[in-house]
Amino acid sequence: MTYRAPVADIAFALKHAAGFAPALAEGIYGDLGEDLVDQVLEEAGRFATEVLSPLNTVGDRQGARFENGVVTTPPGWKEAYAAWAKAGWNGLAAPAQWGGQELPHALNAACIEMWNSAAMAFGLGPVLTMGAVDALTAHGSDEIKRGYLPKLVSGEWTGTMQLTEPQAGSDVGALRTKAERAPDGSYRITGQKIFITYGEHDLTDNIIHLVLARLPDAPSGTRGISLFLVPKFLLNADGSPGVRNDARAHSIEHKLGIHGSPTCTMVFGDQGGAKGFLVGEENRGMACMFTMMNQARLAVALQGVAIAERATQQALAYARERRQGRALGAAAGPSPIIAHPDVKRMLLTMRALTRAARAICYATAVALDRAQRGSDERARTLAHERASLLTPVAKAFATDIGIEVASLGVQVHGGMGYIEETGAAQHYRDARIAAIYEGTNGIQAIDLVTRKLPLAGGATVRAYIDELRATVEAVNAANDPGFGATGARLGETVESLARTTDWLIGPQQNNPETALAGATPYLRLFATAAGGALLAEEALAAARLAGNGAAPARIAIARFFAENLAVGAGGIERSVLEGADSVNTADAALAG
Numbered sequence: 001m002t003y004r005a006p007v008a009d010i011a012f013a014l015k016h017a018a019g020f021a022p023a024l025a026e027g028i029y030g031d032l033g034e035d036l037v038d039q040v041l042e043e044a045g046r047f048a049t050e051v052l053s054p055l056n057t058v059g060d061r062q063g064a065r066f067e068n069g070v071v072t073t074p075p076g077w078k079e080a081y082a083a084w085a086k087a088g089w090n091g092l093a094a095p096a097q098w099g100g101q102e103l104p105h106a107l108n109a110a111c112i113e114m115w116n117s118a119a120m121a122f123g124l125g126p127v128l129t130m131g132a133v134d135a136l137t138a139h140g141s142d143e144i145k146r147g148y149l150p151k152l153v154s155g156e157w158t159g160t161m162q163l164t165e166p167q168a169g170s171d172v173g174a175l176r177t178k179a180e181r182a183p184d185g186s187y188r189i190t191g192q193k194i195f196i197t198y199g200e201h202d203l204t205d206n207i208i209h210l211v212l213a214r215l216p217d218a219p220s221g222t223r224g225i226s227l228f229l230v231p232k233f234l235l236n237a238d239g240s241p242g243v244r245n246d247a248r249a250h251s252i253e254h255k256l257g258i259h260g261s262p263t264c265t266m267v268f269g270d271q272g273g274a275k276g277f278l279v280g281e282e283n284r285g286m287a288c289m290f291t292m293m294n295q296a297r298l299a300v301a302l303q304g305v306a307i308a309e310r311a312t313q314q315a316l317a318y319a320r321e322r323r324q325g326r327a328l329g330a331a332a333g334p335s336p337i338i339a340h341p342d343v344k345r346m347l348l349t350m351r352a353l354t355r356a357a358r359a360i361c362y363a364t365a366v367a368l369d370r371a372q373r374g375s376d377e378r379a380r381t382l383a384h385e386r387a388s389l390l391t392p393v394a395k396a397f398a399t400d401i402g403i404e405v406a407s408l409g410v411q412v413h414g415g416m417g418y419i420e421e422t423g424a425a426q427h428y429r430d431a432r433i434a435a436i437y438e439g440t441n442g443i444q445a446i447d448l449v450t451r452k453l454p455l456a457g458g459a460t461v462r463a464y465i466d467e468l469r470a471t472v473e474a475v476n477a478a479n480d481p482g483f484g485a486t487g488a489r490l491g492e493t494v495e496s497l498a499r500t501t502d503w504l505i506g507p508q509q510n511n512p513e514t515a516l517a518g519a520t521p522y523l524r525l526f527a528t529a530a531g532g533a534l535l536a537e538e539a540l541a542a543a544r545l546a547g548n549g550a551a552p553a554r555i556a557i558a559r560f561f562a563e564n565l566a567v568g569a570g571g572i573e574r575s576v577l578e579g580a581d582s583v584n585t586a587d588a589a590l591a592g
């Protein structure tokens with residue numbers, strides 16, 4: 001089944017749950033008008049639905065091919081990429097100085113969701129290029145910016161992000177790729193990287209690798225890592241691609257999913273050293289890479305939303321057509337399976353989780369925009385802290401629910417879900433990677449608990465929890481019977497979050513073992529409270545807008561989330577507060 005971009009839902013979540021409409025009204029985005037925003041979303045939806053979505057199955061079945069160092073993308077991808085880049089999608093949020101349109105990151109986030117719903121293995125490539133643009137804009141020398149940014153912004157060249165080595169995955173500080181200073185001021189890079197997304201392909205004339213490496217006299221660990229730009233083809237004096245650099249793909253991986261995306265083992269310097277150019281300062285590479293990674297983490301979070309949306313659409317369509325048994329109250333059977341309460345529950349869970357994750361991701365993107373465009377220094381700092389707090393939540397929750405929703409999608413299809421023909425299985429396989437790359441979800445939870453909760457002495461997270469409380473009060477004040485027990489259940493969830501947060505930033509600060517053991521359930525609790533509140537905000541906005549026929553549906557989904565999914569919060573709170581001990585004292589259970 002094909003994908004149809006849910007443009008109206010996306011626009012509504014962006015404007016009314018994520019805070020885009022107030023940001024627009026405050027003038028954060030200059031003279032950008034709502035009409036243009038709607039036009040961009042419509043056009044992106046059309047492109048994703050009509051051009052990219054048909055590539056999804058062929059990408060999965062034929063995959064990327066590797067032969068004699070050359071990677072061939074699946075049939076139709078080259079033409080689709082050329083059309084996509086020509087339409088200017090790659091530079092949507094990039095600086096105007098380098099040919100971009102400088103539109104909001106939040107708008108770009110909505111588009112990234114659509115590219116990835118349509119074909120995740122396709123949508124992944126541009127995520128890396130956009131990340132490279134961010135890193136070079138923030139840290140590149142003028143010469144690097146002039147030489148590379150215009151082509152990366154236009155999408156004529158793509159970018160890669162190269163951290164991982166066999167012994168250095170989550171532990172980036174263990175990387176061994178070497179960089180040596182050359183007399184001409186450039187560097188010679190030697191070493192091997194693994195799992196490099198779009199490290200080699202046939203979509204563009206040049207590929208710009210951003211490679212982390214270590215200088216001979218560098219300190220050990222992450223403080224001794226530098227970032228280098230290593231082009232596949234070195235540039236001629238006129239800026240065009242010239243001589244081939246000493247960097248090549250050795251092979252590509254055979255994977256569970258995203259078959260259309262080539263995942264390469266890269267070899268640098270088997271002819272003496274790949275020519276690289278320093279980005280930022282020596283030994284400050286991690287700071288540069290973080291610029292790239294934060295954007296990339298949000299983009300990967302959006303992949304979770306994207307795959308969940310596509311799986312939900314497909315499951316809904318199937319459940320309306322497939323007939324089995326007689327539903328309660330039906331005059332005669334067989335009834336469409338959507339009429340059975342258990343199937344309905346699965347579909348509502350899929351929809352509610354998808355929309356909650358979408359709202360969290362877009363809210364993170366709006367915070368990133370405010371951090372960049374806020375009216376004064378203080379507003380920008382607060383927004384930066386908000387974005388930092390929400391990024392690991394968005395990444396881990398959205399990609400976890402991507403897998404859960406895709407799994408439910410298979411379940412709704414019954415046996416047909418397990419058969420490749422329907423495509424439900426592909427979503428499940430594709431979804432799995434997003435919880436692993438760009439920092440595993442376990443690492444995201446640790447980041448949230450150890451680095452993000454202590455931001456501004458705990459003021460960042462406390463201010464956020466106060467906002468969630470305000471939403472609960474607004475639901476209660478609305479006094480709309482359609483909300484059922486939403487206010488009460490959401491209120492309990494937010495207070496569970498408040499208690500565990502106080503506990504983590506209070507007594508457990510000197511007890512890292514306990515905090516680390518409870519980090520993953522804590523992140524889920526955080527996302528449950530945030531997602532539930534944002535769905536309620538969306539419902540309240542729908543009810544406020546006179547003549548909005550969609551209000552009952554939005555209220556119903558907020559209520560379903562609060563009464564069926566958020567109610568697990570009390571159990572998660574217990575797991576964080578009391579369960580850590582049984583994690584840390586249970587080594588015997590894993591012995592043998």
Ligand SMILES: Cc1cc2nc3c(=O)[nH]c(=O)nc-3n(C[C@H](O)[C@H](O)[C@H](O)COP(=O)(O)OP(=O)(O)OC[C@H]3O[C@@H](n4cnc5c(N)ncnc54)[C@H](O)[C@@H]3O)c2cc1C
Nearest residue numbers: 161162163164169170195196197263437438439440442443
């Ligand atoms: C398809 C694909 C595409 C990829 N694309 C890229 C790319 O473009 N560029 C790139 O550089 N890399 C890429 N990667 C690599 C990816 O980012 C890593 O696989 C990921 O960061 C995890 O590292 P690892 O595989 O070594 O797992 P490990 O680090 O060995 O982790 C294994 C498990 O241990 C846990 N763990 C590890 N350390 C800790 C700790 N300190 N505390 C708690 N738990 C811990 C992890 O959460 C995980 O569950 C890609 C990988 C794949 C499969």
